[in-house]
Amino acid sequence: MIQKTFLLLIISFYSMVAIPAGNLLELSQKLTISDGLAHNGVTCILEDSKGYLWIGTYDGINVYNGYELITYKNTIYNQVLASNRVRSLAEDSKGNIWIGTDEGVSIYDYETERFSVVYSQKTADKNKNSPIVRKIVVSKDGAYIFCLTQYEGILVFDKQNQLITKCMPEGRYNDLIFFDGVELDSSNYIFTTTAGLFSFQLESFSFKFEIPHDNGISNASILLVGNNILATRNRGVSIVDWKKENGQYAFRLKTIKYENEQLNSISIDKLGNLWVGTNFKGVVRIKNANAFILGEPYEENRYSSERDNLITSSVRADISSGCWVTTFNRGVYRFDIEDNPFKSFDKDQGEMYNLYDNSVSHIAVWDQDRVFLSAPRGGFGLFNTKTGRLEPLPFEVPDGIGYFSSVFVDSRKDIWLKVTGGLGLCRIRYGDRKLSLVGEREYGIDKDIRPRTISEDQFGNIWMGGESGVYKISVGDNGSILNVEELNQHLFFQQTPIYLVRCIYVDPLHNYIWIGTDSDGLIRIDNQKSVPITELEIHRSLRDKNKEFSISSNFVSTIVRLPNDDLWIGTERGGICKVFDYDKDPKFIAFTEKDGLSNNVVKRIFYDHEYNLWVATNVGLNKFFVKDHHFRSFYESDGLPFEDFWYSFGKLNNGNVVLSGMKGICYFKPEDIIDDESLPRLEFSKLRVFNQVVAPGDTINNRVLLKKRLNSTSEIELKHNENVFSLEVNSLHFSSPDNHYIKYQLSPVNKEWIQVKSGQRVISYSGLQHGEYILRVMASNSLHEWTAPKELHIVVKPPIWQTMQAYVLYMFFIALIIFVVMYFVLKLQSLKHNLHIEHLEKDKQKEINVAKLRFFSNISHEIKTPLTLISGPINILAERFHANSDVSDKLKIVQRQSKKISRLVDQVHDFQRLEANLLKMDITQFCFDDFINELKTDFEFLARSEKKVFSVQGEDATIYVSADRDKLEKIFNNIINSTLTDLLL
Helix, strand or coil: CHHHHHHHHHHHHHHHHCCCECCCCCEEEEECHHHCCCCCCEEEEEECCCCCEEEEECCEEEEECCCCEEEECCCCCCCCCCCCCEEEEEECCCCCEEEEECCEEEEEECCCCEEEEEEECCCCCCCCCCCEEEEEEECCCCCEEEEEEECCCEEEEECCCCEEEEECCCCCCCCCEEEEEEEEECCEEEEEECCEEEEEECCCCEEEEEEEHHHCCCCCCEEEECCEEEEECCCCEEEEEEEEECCEEEEEEEEEECCCCCEEEEEECCCCCEEEEECCCCEEEECCHHHHHHCCCCCEEEECCCCCCCCEEEEEEEECCEEEEEECCCCEEEECCCCCCCEEECCCCCCCCCECCCCCCEEEECCCCEEEEECCCCEEEEEECCCCEEECCCCCCCCCCCEEEEEEECCCCCEEEEEECCCEEEEECCCCCCCEECCHHHHCCCCCCCCCEEEECCCCCEEEEECCEEEEEEECCCCCEEEEEEHHHCHHHCCCCCCCEEEEEECCCCCEEEEEECCCCEEEEECCCCCCHHHCEEEEECCCCCCCCCCCCCCEEEEEECCCCCEEEEEECCCEEEEECCCCCCEEEEECHHHCCCCCEEEEEEECCCCCEEEEECCCEEEEECCCCEEEEECHHHCCCCCCEEEEEEECCCCCEEEEECCEEEEECHHHCCCCCCCCEEEEEEEEECCEEECCCCEECCEECCCCCHHHCCEEEECHHHCEEEEEEEEECCCCHHHCEEEEEEECCCCCCEEEECCCCEEEEECCCCEEEEEEEEEECCCCCECCCEEEEEEECCCHHHCHHHHHHHHHHHHHHHHHHHHHHHHHHHHHHHHHHHHHHHHHHHHHHHHHHHHHHHHHHHHHHHHHHHHHHHHHHHHHCCCCHHHHHHHHHHHHHHHHHHHHHHHHHHHHHHHCCCCCCCCEEEEHHHHHHHHHHHHHHHHHHCCCCCCCCCCCCCCEEEECHHHHHHHHHHHHHHHHHHHHC
16 A cells, blocks of 8 residues: 555645646748758847847858848958857847857947957967857846857956956866856856856956766756756756855756757746757656756657757747757747647648548538548548547448538538548438438439539528529428529529529528629629528629729628628629628629739638627638728738638637638637737848949948938938938838838828738839938837837938039029020110111111202203303304414313303203112213313313312323213213312312
8 A cells, every 4th residue: 555655646746746748839930041040050140129030150250130031250351250150149238239159259340230359369369279169148237248168268358348366276276168158147157168057256367166067067058047057068957046145146956857858958938838858869848947946747859860969059038039940950940938729620630530632622620629530532530620630430330432512510510421422421420320312313413413512491492503503402391302593594594594603691680592603793683481482582793893882802701790790792803892782783893912912812711709700711711800991911921821712711609710721721719819929120231233233331422321320310311313222121120021011201202101921121212303202111019019219310412413502503604694694685686776876877877868958950941041051152263363372271171161061950850860779870981081181181270270280190001991981971071170179179
């Protein structure tokens, strides 16, 4: 009896502390060299205060923003790190990243986005190798940075990045390796080494040896959990408690667990679960760290892949996006901290019990925990959502009868089955274990019918729809089949019978039967008890693109009525529609991909306890919030086992919803999907000008455009020829970019916000006019909750010819031009005025001349007559006294002058003819010598009278000319007369 009691106590003790087998951990994400990782050998990972992940590898560093991996490493052209072999990462109080390598320490300055080496062989003793920095610990107040090295102790730096001292425990510790450390308080730290556990006093920079390695102290990782220190070791986890008495710390090894496991890293998540990395068996999650420490029962979940042969290097469960596990050989793994609410089952899990295919076409609820599953290409099973297993069928399946393609359980708990290739339509009455045939020939049911959908109306009748149409099976109160009717016999369908029926929905609030088809739209039947199907009133809604509230697609795949009387339908290619005036001529309002739906091919709609819709599509699952009409989408990255859903569905009383697909089933409880999610961090990442990345300190057009990183810059100033630029925006959520969004607005260019998926991170602008702009950007989580707007002021400077100085010059030159123009205009007007005056004077002079000519003309007429009377007697006297030379000469002079006077009178008349353009030349040939001699005779007398001599000089020759003798004589007379007049004066 005593032995039995002792045995029971031992069994009870081990039941309290043993690790029960739990579910396998589900991998959420994996990053390898194929995704851009610098190397599959990853040593460490860090989430900085800005939300970026830093990943240290054997060949450089990666920075991960959830979309792409950016690599920094030494090349033959550029040296950025002390060494490409990175061992540790840490962030100091200024936000700079410390990088421990095999050859020293480097720092990344976030503001300048530049790397610098703060400690290496170049700064240390050149006769020694640079230290291998295995871990970097930053004090909580940021005043000190401790770099834990291999063989060279601890390098202590201050916040100015200056080396203060190198610390090494006293004694023979030349080959001592420091692994990890934690801060107990501002002056005391605890470090793990190859020798064991050391405490460290900061004020004196002194060590104290606490627990030797032989007693189970870590060779890798250390974790502080309350008053307990958890340290991984080659075999198991050491649990050390500590306390402080009289200013001194005391440490005691309590126990060692997992002694059969080779562990190297440990971390704790926000839920209080431990995550432990092993050397060859993957990663382990221990639910409830306190239970593990106290020896109470706990649940263990493990992820291990024989194919991957994981050798973990570090575990970080304190990262906001989940638990990240780095490995020495397979890259980086991410696990969700919280359990995946989406569960799954396929034919490869558990015992089959006749389910041979993952393509589940029908789901029928059997009880509050179990559903029947049928696969059209073989198989039938009873699945228990509580255990996640298939169970034996509650009826007998005869051998060689084919396979079940359809299944339905009615309100009597009778099971309706379509047995393909054999029996046909069958029924199993409740309480019976044998199949009974439903006489297809007897009732006129198409023997080849393969029901796609089966429903039961309010009167207990069974409605079946498939490729050949719709059948109504009337069932009596005792479950007997009364008759079978075909809907295509209705007069409404005589001309256009319906085929390819996708769903039959019995309206729970009204006496309607709703039928969705692949191409014939939505059909409403006013169902009446005991009324033949051919006499029921029918209405059909078809797609009419010219009608405003027409149905969005003729392919209606699913229908649901909410308890609040709202009617919704799902379509393929048309999204979902809310139905108005369903009892008259229905109207439809569609919600599609442009409203946030993951895909317009809808397979199934159902609702939860808050009357929100769940929409299963060809690409993902959506939750539709009916109050504000927004979608929350779920994909494989959010835990779904698959994204391509099928039409079948079951809703159980235990709260589970079961959905089918081509890869098995997915089941979950909608209330387990919590609508509480933190907002992502939003960062301005990169600036590109003409597609060239501009980093802080880079020179563009002979000037520095960014003095610090873009996210810390409130304003950027661009020249007019730099107005083709783009900005990269990072929404740091590390989950599916398809259900997270970014929206932005450039004021005053954009009047509305532009919304895109968070994966579309580049905001580009081309040809912006000069001016001042404000770019506002917001990011959302999957619940469509938005961050506060992040602003960036953008100034596009005008070209020199559009500056204020240029406009001043333009005004000056315009004024000058106006002055010059006005000057010349006024000058021209003055000239015109003077010319006008001159014309007036000329006209006046002309009038005077005309008056004079008129006067002389009138006088000449009066002179002509006396001159004629004088010429007569003179001519007579000249003939009478021609012998008297003296008298004759005088008379000849009188004759010639009288002729001149006569010609002058004629000249006055010539002026009048000249004014009238009537004057003509009288050309004759005459002797020029005689002409000159006559002129000479006339003027010799005048010269002698004035005691002058008038003579003509020239060669003695006879010259004949052709000219107007009269006009030529007048010209000579005027010239000679004027000359003599001037001489005589």
